[in-house]
Amino acid sequence: MNPSQLSTRERILEYAGDMFGKKGFKSTTIRMIAQEAGVNVAAVNYHFRDKEGLYAEVIEDIFSKGFARFPSLDPKSDPAMSAEDRLKLFIRGTIYRILSPEGWGGLNGKGRLIAREMMEPTSAFTQVIETYIRPHKDRLVAILWEIVGKGARQEDILLSVVSILGQCIYYVYATSIIERVAPEYTPVENNIDKIIDHVFRFSLGGLENIKADKEIA
Amino acid sequence: MNPSQLSTRERILEYAGDMFGKKGFKSTTIRMIAQEAGVNVAAVNYHFRDKEGLYAEVIEDIFSKGFARFPSLDPKSDPAMSAEDRLKLFIRGTIYRILSPEGWGGLNGKGRLIAREMMEPTSAFTQVIETYIRPHKDRLVAILWEIVGKGARQEDILLSVVSILGQCIYYVYATSIIERVAPEYTPVENNIDKIIDHVFRFSLGGLENIKADKEIA
């Protein structure tokens, strides 16, 4: 109700997101967060029960905001749109969400937090998977069925889902490698549209091959 | 020199690899490693100077063994082999290295350690990039030039490298998600050959599209 009360809680959440992202759960101390946020250590425990509680809210916050800003299916898309066009929108949404500064900002932003969660999910994450990730994946599956055709094998669809998402996400994971072996493409954020185009084209070609194989088989 | 000295050091290295992989650098305590290895805590500092020193040796050890067992270019390949065939060997080597139990065993093995290093490289990793990863990538680049043709844009080649490696590595990163949303494909290790086939086909299709675009352009 009172704006200053709100701001304490919000401020903690904000700085906690940054810090958890930069240093990981274990290396982040609530003392540091409290200091940055200009509040007492005990305030963290007061508002979020414990460090894990804070972490869980941070994760939930990031996902809800990220998917609100860049939904898995762009609202601009309409049913009349071709499956290919919707695939492009899907890829665009995904890459903007994970890479752009307005989204999770890649490995140097909140993206690192998510990347870490994917590798070693905490209990906070299992809920996130059901709420955000599974529906996200289901939407991609639906698009791929349309592109590859009803006669496709489910296995090929699922493996293609991985192929497409893997391409997108690798730009987050491999940031530090890209910085070293292909510095001309960093910061990755500057090349988002190029990346989107490439992933779309590459994936379309890949699906074409899947479709062809299926027909042959 | 003396076998018991060697074995203490080696034993520490062995258990440290497991533990760092399972719990991360910060959450792994040298006490735990020492206990598992049956040695005194001080022995770790004695042999590796400090925790970071031990970690660096673990990383180097994993990479040297992993690339020795599954080189980026399978020695069975020969220059007469087609670029496509060499691409398949490359993909096979990569996926076997990161996913198979004889390699890094994916996210449940030492693969987790490497995944973590990619996300937040320590000083130990920068050397590893130069020694193992850059040559690895260069080999893939060479293969792609052959497949796409000399007239391709360098940018397309690099983005395609990411597309291919991203597909492979996503199986490691996304293990926990796959376990939840597509449990029928876990453990991922059981589907290695299926995965290799798919990634190869999908990538070949992708590259086809890149090549076509180039020709059009």
Added chain:
Amino acid sequence: MNPSQLSTRERILEYAGDMFGKKGFKSTTIRMIAQEAGVNVAAVNYHFRDKEGLYAEVIEDIFSKGFARFPSLDPKSDPAMSAEDRLKLFIRGTIYRILSPEGWGGLNGKGRLIAREMMEPTSAFTQVIETYIRPHKDRLVAILWEIVGKGARQEDILLSVVSILGQCIYYVYATSIIERVAPEYTPVENNIDKIIDHVFRFSLGGLENIKADKEIA
């Protein structure tokens, strides 16, 4: 004044008694009390100034109610009664007060609180001693003078006071030991009348010996 105010205050007092009894002063937190009582933490400080203030009121409350319900000299006794009979009434009152569920309920009730106070009296207790315990003891002294005879030594009287009260109170203190080494007598509350008889008989015998010795001496 207003009933809801009264009830808040009373409710805190009630639950505080339970909790202080069960867990001791230090281990009882005002948060726990507040939660059980369904009031805000700050209400405790508001009504009782601080934790110690609450504690002092709890102690006073317990003593005043306990001695009101089971006075040291049963009102049924009258001056014409023999000293022996009054001793029995005294013992009965004491044991019922400390052990019976209608009294302090022994070590599993508020008795524990009192036991603790005896061992480590807080400032709240010194007043209780003067108000309740000293008169209680004085009444027993008077009875003993009558039984042993005016010629007794004061010292013998005082030591006998301890002998009698010690027997009674030991049933409270030693509850946990009795539970282990003589479980057939637990819960002690079920044997109150047996205990009263025994303590009376034993004490009468003891006083007989004191009297005899005195006469010899």
Added chain:
Amino acid sequence: MNPSQLSTRERILEYAGDMFGKKGFKSTTIRMIAQEAGVNVAAVNYHFRDKEGLYAEVIEDIFSKGFARFPSLDPKSDPAMSAEDRLKLFIRGTIYRILSPEGWGGLNGKGRLIAREMMEPTSAFTQVIETYIRPHKDRLVAILWEIVGKGARQEDILLSVVSILGQCIYYVYATSIIERVAPEYTPVENNIDKIIDHVFRFSLGGLENIKADKEIA
């Protein structure tokens, strides 16, 4: 082995005993103990695992030393001794153990710690009961059977055990009350022999009465 190592551990144990006795488990901080003992806080955890581990060793230490110095059956006693004489030795041993400065020193010494344990036993205490207290009680039971005669009821024996031990221990528990209402008998330690005589005489009289009742019944 090394005297200074031994002394660190021993020194902690010593000061911990004092402090736990004076302030109770909860109010005693390992910081205070460490400071008094002139060692680092972490040394406590190193040697005793945690605060509870330290406490358990303190308790065990106190009991083993107390019963070693003042056994429940004085070694001077021999089988030819009369049951009455052995009762006196038993009472003497008990009271010296709990009250004398060479023993537990009453409520101002380690006796307070034990008193607290009796009231709210920790896991450390249940073992102590079996090792020290039950055999202690069994010895008293044996003596009482001899004094009261084989025809006595077991119940009377057990209640008499409580009557005798209750008298002894009350001097510990009620120290603070005695200090106020009968200051001429404090410090209680100065009157140990008087107390022993009284408890013995009083108890002998009590048992006489029990015996008589039995015969009548």
Added chain:
DNA sequence: TATGAATGAGCCTTCATTCAT
């Protein structure tokens, strides 16, 4: 009268490291 928010002090514990042996 009563409360939710916030605080500051303090506590137990963990951990990497050092040191004497």
Added chain:
DNA sequence: AATGAATGAAGGCTCATTCAT
């Protein structure tokens, strides 16, 4: 080469209390 003892720094958490409302 290897260890047991000991340390200092830091971290998460709890708790009684205060304050503005």
